[in-house]
Amino acid sequence: MLKQIRTIAHYTLLEAMGNRLIWLFAAVLVAGIGFTGFLDELALTEKREIQLALLAALLRFSGIFLLATFVVTSMVREFNDKGLQLLLALPVTRAGYLFGKMAGFAALAAVPALLFGLLTALLAEPGPSLIWTVSLMLECWIIAAFSMLCVLTFNQVMPALSAVMGFYVLSRSIGTLQLIGSQPLAEHSVSQRIISVMIDCLSAVLPHLDQFTRSDWLVYPGAGWPLLASLAGQSAIYLALLSGAALFDLYRKNL
Amino acid sequence: MRERSLSAVPKAALLLLAAGLCAQLLWHVSHPPARAAAASLPAAPSLSAVQLASLGEPIALSKILLLYVQGFDDQPGVQAPFRQLDFERVTGWLGLTLQLDPRGQYPLFLASRVYGEVGDPVKQRIMAEFVYQAFSANPNQRWDALANVAITTRHRIGDIVRAERYARALREQATGPDVPDWARQMDIFMLADMHDYERALQLLDGLIQGGQISDINELRFLRERRERIASEAANRK
Numbered sequence: 456m457l458k459q460i461r462t463i464a465h466y467t468l469l470e471a472m473g474n475r476l477i478w479l480f481a482a483v484l485v486a487g488i489g490f491t492g493f494l495d496e497l498a499l500t501e502k503r504e505i506q507l508a509l510l511a512a513l514l515r516f517s518g519i520f521l522l523a524t525f526v527v528t529s530m531v532r533e534f535n536d537k538g539l540q541l542l543l544a545l546p547v548t549r550a551g552y553l554f555g556k557m558a559g560f561a562a563l564a565a566v567p568a569l570l571f572g573l574l575t576a577l578l579a580e581p582g583p584s585l586i587w588t589v590s591l592m593l594e595c596w597i598i599a600a601f602s603m604l605c606v607l608t609f610n611q612v613m614p615a616l617s618a619v620m621g622f623y624v625l626s627r628s629i630g631t632l633q634l635i636g637s638q639p640l641a642e643h644s645v646s647q648r649i650i651s652v653m654i655d656c657l658s659a660v661l662p663h664l665d666q667f668t669r670s671d672w673l674v675y676p677g678a679g680w681p682l683l684a685s686l687a688g689q690s691a692i693y694l695a696l697l698s699g700a701a702l703f704d705l706y707r708k709n710l
Numbered sequence: 711m712r713e714r715s716l717s718a719v720p721k722a723a724l725l726l727l728a729a730g731l732c733a734q735l736l737w738h739v740s741h742p743p744a745r746a747a748a749a750s751l752p753a754a755p756s757l758s759a760v761q762l763a764s765l766g767e768p769i770a771l772s773k774i775l776l777l778y779v780q781g782f783d784d785q786p787g788v789q790a791p792f793r794q795l796d797f798e799r800v801t802g803w804l805g806l807t808l809q810l811d812p813r814g815q816y817p818l819f820l821a822s823r824v825y826g827e828v829g830d831p832v833k834q835r836i837m838a839e840f841v842y843q844a845f846s847a848n849p850n851q852r853w854d855a856l857a858n859v860a861i862t863t864r865h866r867i868g869d870i871v872r873a874e875r876y877a878r879a880l881r882e883q884a885t886g887p888d889v890p891d892w893a894r895q896m897d898i899f900m901l902a903d904m905h906d907y908e909r910a911l912q913l914l915d916g917l918i919q920g921g922q923i924s925d926i927n928e929l930r931f932l933r934e935r936r937e938r939i940a941s942e943a944a945n946r947k
Contacts, residue, residue, distance in 0.1 A: 505759045550723065634781075659738040660731075685741075692733040699727025706719040 456551045463547070463555025464562060467529075471563050476525050480567045483517040487574055504674045507578050511670040514574065515591060518567035522595050523619045526560055526602035531612050540710050549705050557600060557698065564595035579673040586678045590668040593690040597662055598623060600697040607704040625657065626664040633658050662693045751782045751795055754802035757809050764810065772810035776817060779803040780824075797833045800825060801840040808844055818844055818855035826859055831867045838863050842876055849879075850886030857893045864900060874900040881913075891928065899935070907943035911936065 471477070490513060491506045533539055542552055572588025579587075601622055605615035632654050667686055672678030764771035782795060804817040818841055826837040838859045845856040856876055864873035877897035884893065895917070901910035914936045923929055 505756065509759070509763070550720070659735055663741075689737060692730065692737050695726060696730030696734050699723060699725075699730045702723035703719055703727050706723055707713045707716070709714050 456548060456554075459547050459551035460555040460558055463542075463552060464559035467556055467559025468562055470529060471525065471559075474525065474529070476521065476563070477566060479521055480518070480570055483514065483521070483567075484570050484574055487514055487571070491578070503578055507575065507673045508670040510578070511575055511587065511668075511673055514567075514571040515594075515668050515670075518564075518571055518591060518595060519598050519623060522560070522564055522567065523598050523602045523623070524616065525563075526599050527606055527612055527615045527619065530556070530603060530606040531610065531615070534606070534610060543710065550702060553603070553698070553701055553705055556603060557701075560599040560603070561596050564592055564599055568592035568595060575673055580676075583672045583676075583678045586680070586683050587668055587672050589683055590672075590686055593686055594664060594667045597664070597690055597693055597697070600694055600701070604697055604701045604704065607701055607708065622661075623664065626661045628665065629654070629658050629661050630663055630665045662689055751779070751799050751803075753799050754806045757806060760806060760810065768810040769814070772807040772814060773816070775803065775807050775810070776820070779807075780820065793828050793830050793833065795825075797825065797836040801836060804840065805844070812848065813851070815852075815855070818852055822855040822858045822862070826862055827866065829866075831869070834862065834867055835869070835872070838867075838872065838876070842879065845879065846883065849883035850889060853880055853884035853886075853889050853893055856880055856884075857896065860896055860900075864903075870900060870904055874904060891923065895932075902939045902942070905946065907939055907946070910939055911943070914939070 487510050491510050494506045494509060495502055539552070543549065568588050568591040571591065572584055575587055576584040598619065602615065602619050605618045605622075609615045609618065669678075760771065760775070761768060779800065801821070804821055808814065808817045821837045821841050821844075826834055826841070828834060841852075841855050841859045845852045849856075857880060860873050860876035860880065863869050863876060867873075874897060877900050880889075881894045881897045898910050898913045898917070901907075901913070914932060917923060918929060918932055918936065923932070
């Protein structure tokens with residue numbers, strides 16, 4: 456199965472190159488450089504901090520958005536072109552296909568993470584920049600895996616992409632939502648308590664992406680390797696969960 | 711298209727799904743959600759950065775920032791959140807939101823009525839000074855916040871000298887038609903409370919004889935107060 460995974464991952468990467476996705480990442484990089492130059496002219500003080508914070512936020516969102524869009528559109532096109540049926544007619548298992556695609560997207564996610572990480576390294580210390588880069592890659596992996604699950608579930612671009620964006624926004628704001636929901640004043644009403652319980656349930660099954668790839672690691676000292684290890688642990692668990700769910704969906708699919 | 715039955719899913723895939731879900735739930739339980747502490751309010755960012763981040767919607771961003779700052783007061787597990795906040799940082803945030811939305815009254819309301827009444831004189835004075843500084847930028851629109859601060863400073867903090875300074879600023883700078891007379895007259899009664907009868911009487915005379923007050927009842931009230939202050943001054947001599 457490893458050979459199947461490697462081959463499918465290889466062709467997934469080739470497809471990304473053919474779609475000129477790398478050029479899009481490069482365009483974001485150039486826009487980021489221009490953006491930092493603009494901020495340099497604009498800011499009166501704390502120039503480096505302002506540049507880093509805004510640049511990191513821009514790069515992070517751009518990387519996630521481009522990757523999710525590519526994963527969704529590429530897989531939907533493959534379904535529509537009957538590419539999946541063709542592949543599965545060959546001696547390729549469904550698990551081999553899924554893990555192959557996942558490995559391909561994971562390798563692809565390294566491109567924006569490394570490119571954007573290199574750009575932040577020009578302004579930030581190398582250590583925090585490296586932590587930020589690895590964290591962005593982990594975040595991209597989770598989003599790519601969730602995008603695959605959404606495509607397998609919805610089969611169409613719009614619902615899948617909407618679900619991915621909803622998931623991303625919710626995962627990044629779940630910590631704040633929990634804080635708001637746990638206000639002592641709010642607990643007095645039944646409806647607020649129900650909402651609070653719902654938020655807690657959501658929090659239990661969502662990855663806390665608000666703790667990933669934070670701009671403050673680049674701007675202020677404090678980000679360390681233990682933090683990254685914790686994020687890697689969360690990513691590994693969540694990727695296992697998403698893989699399980701995606702396998703479940705794929706195996707039940709009547710092609 | 712009907713889906714295949716559950717038996718089509720390999721046991722390993724089901725196991726992975728179950729193990730992943732269990733691991734995620736365990737992870738969640740072992741990592742309790744962060745609780746905001748009152749001391750964790752960060753310093754306000756620079757105006758230029760915030761203006762850029764507002765994407766042309768400074769008023770909307772100002773409102774969001776105000777709610778964000780306000781959120782630090784309402785966190786669980788904090789006994790006296792208002793007092794624990796770093797008030798220098800709070801005024802930084804309030805000043806920032808006021809710069810983004812100069813016509814907004816909410817930052818001054820928070821400063822004078824919420825943060826200005828925490829029961830800690832040092833922190834109350836910080837808020838009072840913030841309102842005083844903000845008042846000078848637009849006295850006719852921001853007079854009510856300073857009037858409230860003057861009253862709080864006089865009666866809650868007991869700092870009559872500072873309160874008189876605020877009341878004087880109201881009399882001298884808040885000259886618009888919407889500013890009520892009581893706000894402009896506070897200064898006079900504070901001067902009397904400080905036993906500065908001479909200045910109080912001078913100001914009262916100016917008001918009564920100046921012709922600015924046309925209401926008969928108000929004139930009668932001011933004359934009565936003048937007589938009382940004059941008799942107090944005579945008694946002290």
